Amino acid sequence: MENSGNMKNLAIPEHVAIILDGNGRWAKKRGLPRSMGHKEGCKTLENIVEQAARMGIRYLTVYGFSTENWKRSSEEVGALMQLFRYYMVRFIKIANENNVRAKMIGERSRFDQDIIDGIGRMERETKNNTGLTFVFAVNYGGRDEIVRGIRKLVADCQEGAVKPEEITEEVFSSYLDTAGMPDPDLLIRTSGELRLSNYLLWQCAYTEIYVTDCLWPDFNREELEKAIAAYNKRERRFGGAK
Numbered sequence: 076m077e078n079s080g081n082m083k084n085l086a087i088p089e090h091v092a093i094i095l096d097g098n099g100r101w102a103k104k105r106g107l108p109r110s111m112g113h114k115e116g117c118k119t120l121e122n123i124v125e126q127a128a129r130m131g132i133r134y135l136t137v138y139g140f141s142t143e144n145w146k147r148s149s150e151e152v153g154a155l156m157q158l159f160r161y162y163m164v165r166f167i168k169i170a171n172e173n174n175v176r177a178k179m180i181g182e183r184s185r186f187d188q189d190i191i192d193g194i195g196r197m198e199r200e201t202k203n204n205t206g207l208t209f210v211f212a213v214n215y216g217g218r219d220e221i222v223r224g225i226r227k228l229v230a231d232c233q234e235g236a237v238k239p240e241e242i243t244e245e246v247f248s249s250y251l252d253t254a255g256m257p258d259p260d261l262l263i264r265t266s267g268e269l270r271l272s273n274y275l276l277w278q279c280a281y282t283e284i285y286v287t288d289c290l291w292p293d294f295n296r297e298e299l300e301k302a303i304a305a306y307n308k309r310e311r312r313f314g315g316a317k
């Protein structure tokens with residue numbers, strides 16, 4: 076593990092979730108179009124995936140596009156789709172070089188067919204990697220995920236595969252897009268907003284939250300280390316007493 080000096084003796088969270096935010100503000104500050112902020116944000120994402128893999132984080136789940144983000148201008152949505160197309164292909168190489176398994180969560184049928192195919196290809200071509208699992212949440216919303224999970228669960232109940240009295244929190248979790256993954260230990264949000272914006276609503280029940288004013292395109296290894304250092308100072312509670 077290639078932790079830098081100040082990471083010594085720090086516990087590395089198993090699952091780090093990130094709400095990447097501030098691409099638009101980063102661009103605005105420079106008088107650039109919002110799409111340039113997203114482009115820079117993609118570069119940051121590549122770097123952070125590599126850093127997370129090196130630090131020994133097991134799961135990194137990053138919020139890239141929400142079910143609500145379709146409300147943005149068609150110009151901005153179009154620019155984001157072009158970035159997905161381009162970076163998904165690039166990312167296969169980066170993932171394989173870093174032993175990273177890439178997955179997407181969210182509802183993918185709303186994307187153009189070539190993007191859906193690209194997602195499938197990225198998942199297939201990285202599925203045997205055994206290091207970091209990188210999960211990109213696109214057209215993802217926590218409420219949407221829960222509703223989709225309930226539909227599948229109800230269908231299984233109707234077919235008799237599951238009895239209503241057998242439904243536990245664990246069973247329900249297995250119907251979510253994050254099935255089989257541990258809940259996030261640490262949730263990082265960049266750009267200062269103090270809200271979840273519909274991210275991993277079920278999974279973040281006891282996640283430690285860290286918000287930084289750093290805009291996503293400026294986020295780097297040092298910022299990630301600061302978040303992990305802050306996490307190390309937290310006293311985790313799961314409802315119990317001290």
Ligand code: IPE
Nearest residue numbers: 095096097098099100139140
């Ligand atoms: C995050 O940056 C990227 C997406 C939500 C797609 P924003 O685009 O939300 O940036 P701000 O919040 O406008 O600065």
Ligand code: IPE
Nearest residue numbers: 094095096138139140141272
């Ligand atoms: C949350 O960021 C969604 C993603 C990071 C993909 P937003 O910028 O869309 O969230 P709000 O609108 O500020 O809550």
Ligand code: MG
Nearest residue numbers: 096097098099
């Ligand atoms: Mg935003």
